[in-house]
Amino acid sequence: MFKTILFALLIIAISFVLLAITIIIKKNGRFPNIHIGGNKNMRQRGIKCAQSQDRDARKENPMRVKESSR
DSSP states (O other): OHHHHHHHHHHHHHHHHHHHHHHHHSTTOOOOOOSGGGOHHHHHTTOOOHHHHHHHHHSOOTTSOOOOOO
């Protein structure tokens, strides 16, 4: 059991190192921005992520009709 857990942790550690190689080697290396908002073509088409759409929908509309509260 202990050998299996140790082997799994070793595989995970190697995976992290392999994923980080380009970040470590490049001068200003960083993970790529894969969010929809970070994609130029998606922004040009007006496509936004769900969080941005929700934030925009919650903004107060200056054109709304004020209702009286009774």
